[in-house]
Amino acid sequence: MWNYTDKVIDHFLNPRNVGEVENPDGIGEEGSLICGDALKLTFKLDDQKRIKKVKFKTFGCASAIATSSALTEMIQGMTLEEAEKVTNEDIARYLGGLPKEKMHCSVMGRDALEKAIAYYRGETEKKVEGEIVCECFEVTDMEIERVVRENNLNTVEDVTNYTKAGGGCQKCHDKIKAIIDKVYGKPHVVSEKPVRLTNIQKIKLIEKTLEDEIRPLLKKDGGDIELIDVEGNTVLVKFQEACATCAASRATLKNLVESGLRESVTPELIVEEVK
């Protein structure tokens, strides 16, 4: 079973703004019946050119319906300039996060919104941007490149989670890998991680990652974490509050804390719990 947040379940069971706006100013459709999810977004603007009414229709799983519903709630009242700045990350964050395998739902929302705005502006829809890489799901090299850049994706699996590309016959995996390599081959997108950290830098970065990224997630479930010590690449932490008594804390330690720190600090880190 997917680990959906309460907010995802709420938007799925009680979707907001279902339907189609009459005489819409913008219409955006993304996805298809064959792919397993599809979204049709329609909106109408008011005198100030703000989104006055926005509705959706979605065929798809719980997270496809929830992201569509959330998107309509988010962009209601926005100008188009504001709305076009909404990223797929924003949609996922609005819902308290999505399972990584479901991130493509948030990308679908963003894409439908872009299409709806382009429709309003009378921009002729660019038929296919770039060259099709994944034939199963008809994803182009440019779409993959964009999602890799915007979400700092590093693996083929990530790309599949965000765009579905590579999720079918898998014959395009080498091509996807080449696109990822190409993106990171360019100096301006190389991540800012220092190559070699001093001990002080490392500890500071661990502290910052725990504070900014990991604690907020744990706190949402009533838990907390404290950094006890760093010995070489071994990070000693102590769970507190709900986490301290949670049966799944071992999984949290490995899946959330360790992988989060490895990603932000250095892949060699080992996180251990102090009881």
Place this chain on the structure above:
Amino acid sequence: MKVVYTDNNATTQVAPEVLEVMLPYFHDLYGNPSSMHSFGGKVAQKLQEAREKVALLIGASPDEILFTSCGTESDNTAIRSAIASCPDKKHIITTRVEHPAVKNLYEYLGKNGYRVTFLPVDRQGRLNMEDLEESLSDNTAIVSIMWANNETGVIFPIEEIARMLNERGILFHTDAVQAVGKIPVDVQQVPVNMLALSGHKLHASKGVGALYIRKGTPFSPFLIGGHQERGRRGGTENIASIIGFGKACELAAKNIKQEQVQVKDLRDKLENEILRQVPNAMINGDRKHRLPNTTNISFEYVEGEAILLMMNEFGICASSGSACTSGSLEPSHVLRAMDVPFTAAHGSIRFSLSIYNTEEEIDFIIEKLSPIIKRLRELSQFWTESKTAQRPC
């Protein structure tokens, strides 16, 4: 909230009678059946009785039964044993609709020096015997064909296949995990070489399975270790689960009539009512040759995970062949092999019943499901369009 459990092809509840016989082996009777003392010896005696009960259910003799940890281990043991016994033969045959325990091992072997034939099925999920005959060669080491499909419940003509392969002298293994306990399975009638079964599909606990190995079938062990299972599978036996498995097989023999009549009637009521109430719904699989407990229904223009989660709100448990539930992006390989259109495969739901289901539960599902499909179709942009669209099949 009351749970309405109709996901018995995934796993079943442990029968109360099974749990009862298991419990002493967690406290009083913790001896090792391999020990020399009578404290362990007593357990060895019970282990043998369990073996006899499992054997009896499928018409085997007790020494043809090998206890394993699960259906997957049984399947892996059978296939690996067959290819180890015929090292010169480099061709293996299975179907496109096997459980991953067989399918993924065949795919692995396909990447490691074996030529693999994956036999197709038709729109109803049926095999063509001619395809099988044509694919056989002198180089064929083993054929693996499931007795009944876990997703659709479609039953394959295992007796006919076994007789043909027996005549040709080709090893035949069947994954009977879904069949045993639901329909009569008799290895005296059906000359298979190896047959895999699993405890938790027939009201025993998880963590125990068995492999039937016909006398005279060449065998090479998968787990190499101690002398347990007469040297055919090393490792201290999972006694409590095996004892429970024996009891479950004894109960299954008694209940098989109930499966065929009562469970089948409930299943038929469920699917017929759903088909009557919900437009654009269809059954996947050959309705004539099907397990009595299983129905696989596709609802066009809606997606399976959404249906499951809405049913979940009412405590109803089932499963889906949709892409979103599998964690992969494509719908079930079984439905794709059957050429079920994507529009219907994404919206497929499998209900699998057991003798513990009641008519009230079935009525409850019927009452809840139709509004759920209606609601999801109201959300779906394709449903309005579909009024003019042609049905995909």
